[in-house]
Every structure is written in structure tokens, then in C-alpha cells.
Amino acid sequence: MRVSSVVSAVFLFLLGVPLKSFALSCLADGSNSASINETLGTDLAIQADAPDGTIIWESEAKSVPVVCTANKGAGKEDIYFYINPANTSVGQGIRVGIRYNGEAMIRQTTGRWNTGHNSQEGCTLSDCSGWRAKFTLNFSVFIEKYGSTPTTGQATTLKSYRVFQLDGVGGLNKVPDSNLNYILTGIDRIRFVPCSPKLTVTPNTVDFGRLSSNGGQSGQQIITSRFSLNLKRDCTTPYTVNARFTPKTGSVLDGLLVPANNSSVGISLLREENNEKLAYNSWFKLTDMTGASPIKVDLLAQLFWRAKPVLGPFSAAVIIDLFYK
Known part of the structure; x- marks a missing residue:
């Protein structure tokens, strides 16, 4: 008895197609x-x-x-x-x-x-x-x-x-x-670090009062007001405190904070002890904290004419950020 077998062969043809990369x-x-x-x-x-x-x-x-x-x-x-x-x-x-x-x-x-x-x-x-x-x-x-x-x-x-x-x-x-x-x-x-300082600002609003526009010229300083940043904490771990003033209302032009409702004036901030100008939107060293004693840093807010005086009230605001190193 003969047994015959049939073998079926299937040929698979693959067509190579280059793939495009759309990187x-x-x-x-x-x-x-x-x-x-x-x-x-x-x-x-x-x-x-x-x-x-x-x-x-x-x-x-x-x-x-x-x-x-x-x-x-x-x-x-x-x-x-x-x-x-x-x-x-x-x-x-x-x-x-x-x-x-x-x-x-x-x-x-x-x-x-x-x-x-x-x-x-x-x-x-x-x-x-x-x-x-x-x-x-x-x-x-x-x-x-x-x-x-x-x-x-x-x-x-x-x-x-x-x-x-x-x-x-x-x-x-x-x-x-x-x-x-x-x-x-x-x-x-x-x-x-184990604790952070509590910040208070005194006064928390700088009021320049009523101003005279007589003889006002661009670049002329009008008035200077003082305020302070006060830091207090409950631990003694030493570290340095850096700060940054970021405008919340108003815009920074030529280094001055210009109120949105009166562009004829601009505000500059300085450290009182050495008249160091503090740039908006930039970090600066505020103080070193080495103990638990409160620290007071005195600052100045200077008001300048930027252009021909415009009558009327104005206001601007900044946010104070702190970080420690």
C-alpha cells in the first residue's frame, strides 16, 4: 500500500515600502x-x-x-x-x-x-x-x-x-x-529648614498724599516715603532671606512702576541704608537671619514725574515674594 502525500507551498511576497518620518x-x-x-x-x-x-x-x-x-x-x-x-x-x-x-x-x-x-x-x-x-x-x-x-x-x-x-x-x-x-x-x-519668618509691611499702603503739579518735569523726583519689611520667626536656624517685588497692578517702564490709571508718574524702590535701587521682578538679598530676634529692613518709595503731569488719583500694587537660602 502506497501512501502519497501532497505538500502545499505558499510563497509570500513582501513589497518593501520606505516609511516616511514626519519628525x-x-x-x-x-x-x-x-x-x-x-x-x-x-x-x-x-x-x-x-x-x-x-x-x-x-x-x-x-x-x-x-x-x-x-x-x-x-x-x-x-x-x-x-x-x-x-x-x-x-x-x-x-x-x-x-x-x-x-x-x-x-x-x-x-x-x-x-x-x-x-x-x-x-x-x-x-x-x-x-x-x-x-x-x-x-x-x-x-x-x-x-x-x-x-x-x-x-x-x-x-x-x-x-x-x-x-x-x-x-x-x-x-x-x-x-x-x-x-x-x-x-x-x-x-x-x-524647620521654620520660616512671618512678614509684615509697615505701613502696608504708601500714601504719597496730595501733590502739586506746578513745574513738574520728566525725571523730576516728587516725593519720598518710607516703609519697612519686618521679619519674625520662632527658630534659630541660620539662613539668608531674599525678596522680590512683582507688580500686581501697573507696569514696569524704564525701571519705574507706572500706575495703569496715570502714566505721568512712576515709582522706584530703594534700600534706605545705602540707597540701593531695587529692580522689580528681580530677586535681591533682603537680610541674614541668625537668631530668633525680629529684623526690620527700612525701604524708600520714590515718586517721579515721567511726562507732563496728569491730574487725578493713581494707584499701583506689588506682591512681595520671599525665598530662603
Whole structure:
């Protein structure tokens, strides 16, 4: 008896088709830089009893011109902050965030956030493939108290932390130095201290009184008023207190705080002991605290004419931020 077998052979033909990559490249316009590097530059002390959300450090506001280029033939692509692209734990008791366009507070520790810009921004033609989109990225980076305080007092051992990478909807571009990263260094110098000072301002409103506009000229000093920052605490751990005056109402022009309701005047702040001018939106050393004794720092508010005097009341306000190192 013969048994015959039939073997069926199937041939599979594979057609190789090259895959297109639509990677998006976003760099700082003008310099073609792929990174913004910023360092704390100092030891930073955080009060252990600070509530979650207390901002302990914030960079200067940044306006970075950006140019984004997509591959030829790629379609319109939204541009995102990719948060913590290295997927690294920043440490304990702190969190890094982004203040975007002066308003949005991006506090997520991973994922992405739409910047509102796209790869065809500014293109008005029917064919925008290969277009170089240009826009300005307005942001600052902050560190805030968040979560349980480490028992060691050391917030992190990281030397540097990649806060974000600017990239497209397709994910992170793997080509080195093709996309803008913000890198924060020196965060291993953050520590916790047992207590923080209580701040009071005396008086909490500076009243310049009624002014005469007779003979008022641009640049002329009108009047000077004194006020003081008073610090008191319950512990003796030594640290330095830095401060910053940030306008809440009004705008800063030529180093003066200009009221929104009267641009003919401007306000300058100085330290009384040495007439050191204090720049708005910038950190400065306020005082050293080495014991539990109260400390008083006397300051001056000087009012100047900026232009032809305009009659009527005016007002402006500032927020005082403190950080410790």
C-alpha cells in the first residue's frame, strides 16, 4: 500500500515600502540652540511647614523666539510641551512646574501640554509643507513645595532636571539636539529648614498724599516715603532671606512702576541704608537671619514725574515674594 502525500507551498511576497518620518524639529530661532540651561545658583532653603503649592523659586519670565520645521510633505502638527521627557523623579517634598503665558500653571509631572502653536503657523498659502513656523514662547519655570517633607532635609540628589522638551504630536524626536529642552541645574542644593519668618509691611499702603503739579518735569523726583519689611520667626536656624517685588497692578517702564490709571508718574524702590535701587521682578538679598530676634529692613518709595503731569488719583500694587537660602 502506497501512501502519497501532497505538500502545499505558499510563497509570500513582501513589497518593501520606505516609511516616511514626519519628525518635528523646534529650536531657538537665531541661535539654533536645542537647550535653555538655568541654574539655581545658590542654596535654597524651604520652610518645612510651608503649605503645598508654596512657590519657593521661580525663574525670570522668558520670551524665547522659536522656529519649528517639519519634514517636507508633513501635515499640520500641534506643538506641545513634553513634561519631564526623561521620566525622572525630581525628589521629595518639591515639584517643578511651568507658568505659561503668565497665566496657565502646568503642574503635571509627565505627559504633554498643547502650547497652542502649530507647525504651519503663519503660513497663508495652500501648500504649507516644509513651512518654518515661527512664534515666541512666553513662560517661566517654578519650584513649589509639594508632598511630604524628607526626613533627611535633602529634597533631591539630582544635579540637573529636564523640565520639558518642545515637540510635535508624534512624540519625542529621537534625533539629538533637534528640539528645545529646558534644563534646570543645581536643584540638589534645595534643603528644608524647620521654620520660616512671618512678614509684615509697615505701613502696608504708601500714601504719597496730595501733590502739586506746578513745574513738574520728566525725571523730576516728587516725593519720598518710607516703609519697612519686618521679619519674625520662632527658630534659630541660620539662613539668608531674599525678596522680590512683582507688580500686581501697573507696569514696569524704564525701571519705574507706572500706575495703569496715570502714566505721568512712576515709582522706584530703594534700600534706605545705602540707597540701593531695587529692580522689580528681580530677586535681591533682603537680610541674614541668625537668631530668633525680629529684623526690620527700612525701604524708600520714590515718586517721579515721567511726562507732563496728569491730574487725578493713581494707584499701583506689588506682591512681595520671599525665598530662603
